Amino acid sequence: xxxxxxxxxxxxxxxxxxxxxxxxxxxxxxxxxxxxxxxxxxxxxxxxxxxxxxxxxxxxxxxxxxxxxxxxxxxxxxxxxxxx
Numbered sequence: 001x002x003x004x005x006x007x008x009x010x011x012x013x014x015x016x017x018x019x020x021x022x023x024x025x026x027x028x029x030x031x032x033x034x035x036x037x038x039x040x041x042x043x044x045x046x047x048x049x050x051x052x053x054x055x056x057x058x059x060x061x062x063x064x065x066x067x068x069x070x071x072x073x074x075x076x077x078x079x080x081x082x083x084x
Contacts (some may be wrong), residue, residue, distance in 0.1 A: 013042040019079035031062060048072040 017039050023035040035051040054066040 013044075014042040015039060026055075029057040031057070 021036040033053045038046045040046045050070045052068045056065050074078045
């Protein structure tokens with residue numbers, strides 16, 4: 001079902017997504033992949049991301065059954081030191 005983009009979606013700044021590393025494997029009818037990438041939104045610092053995928057082969061075609069994205073954040077930005 002198609003839907004119209006919201007005003008927020010149409011006003012986002014341009015961005016690029018650069019694949020830095022791609023690794024993919026398969027075993028029988030199951031495949032998986034890991035992607036390290038850099039996401040750069042215009043006017044912001046680049047963000048390091050990792051995407052993982054799980055695929056299943058159905059009727060000779062690979063179908064994605066799971067996708068997960070993680071954003072790399074240094075420990076210093078998410079943990080508050082309890083002692084110096």
